[in-house]
Amino acid sequence: MKPAISHVSKGLALLGLIGSVLSPSLSVAQDVADAKKEIASSEKAGQNSQQRINSLDDQAQKLLNEYRQIKAEADQLNLYNRQMTRIVGNQEEELASLDRQINEIERTERGILPLMSRMLDNLQQFVELDTPFLPKERATRVALLRDLMTRADVTISEKFRRVLEAYQVEVDYGRNIEAYRGQLDNTSYDFLRIGRVALYRLTNDGQQAWVWSQKKKDWLSLDQAYMRDLRKALKVAQQTAAPELLNLPLPTAAKS
Known part of the structure; x- marks a missing residue:
């Protein structure tokens, strides 16, 4: 019976030796598997990170483009505002000039209407005292001018031009x-x-x-x-x- 026990002990010892040899190999395989998993996880994390970076880059580029567009529009608007400011300034100056001209015209009208009336009085008196040629034609011309002075649809300048024209006709008679x-x-x-x-x-x-x-x-x-x-x-x-x-x-x- 002793020899059988010895064989069993040897067998157990051999299994133990095999187990001690296989144990490090299994540990390394597990480590490799874990490393692969870690690498795969890292790669996936890296891909996710790259996707987030790409997404952030796209957003940043989009925001940059929007910023540039808004800035260009703001610059254009500022330029437009400056131009409009100058235009409004010029218009205000023109309005002020027109106001002055209107006031001057009103003062001129107040002065020129009595002047034309006196000119017609003098013209009528001259015709009546002058040599009596074309008496009806010349008297009619003065009468038409007097009627013209009362018309609101005729400008002051046109009235004055017609009076001067009548004076010129009288001057030409002497030539x-x-x-x-x-x-x-x-x-x-x-x-x-x-x-x-x-x-x-x-x-x-x-x-x-x-x-x-x-x-x-x-x-x-x-x-x-x-x-x-x-x-x-x-x-x-x-x-x-x-x-x-x-x-x-x-x-x-x-x-x-």
């Missing part, structure tokens, strides 16, 4: 000659005006003539010796004959 047919005491005559130097009246048949005496305010009969030159002068004024040197009587040389 030209004119022939026209008109009525006097219900009788038709041919009239010849030489500037403002002389005014002649001829019968339509050209057989009798008169000259206006501004001193006597009357028509003075002319001698038949002047009739030929007067008829020629009438044709020259009517532009039906060429100009030539003519001998015409002046009012101071007419018969008294």
Whole structure:
């Protein structure tokens, strides 16, 4: 029986030796497995971290783009505000200038309306005292101007222009000659005006003539010796004959 016990003891000893040899190998395998798990966990954590970093980077880039856009809009708005400030400033200056001009116009109107009234009074008096040529036409011109002064639809500048125009017409009368047919005491005559130097009246048949005496305010009969030159002068004024040197009587040389 002893030998059997010995074999059993040897067997147990051998198993123990095998167990002692296998035990470190199993520990290393477990460590490797744990290391792999740790590495896998670390990689997964790293991937998650990278995803979070990528996400944060995308958000940061998006925020940066939004910031740049907002800043550009703010810069543009500031520029617009500065431009509008200058525009508003210029408009305020223009409004102030317009206010001054309106005040000046009002003062000018208060001064120019009485001036035009006096000018028309003087013009009417001048026409009435002047040599009596085109009396109806000239009196009508003054009357129309007086009516024009009361119209609200005509500007002050236009009224003043028309008054000056009437004065210019009167000035031009003294620089030209004119022939026209008109009525006097219900009788038709041919009239010849030489500037403002002389005014002649001829019968339509050209057989009798008169000259206006501004001193006597009357028509003075002319001698038949002047009739030929007067008829020629009438044709020259009517532009039906060429100009030539003519001998015409002046009012101071007419018969008294």
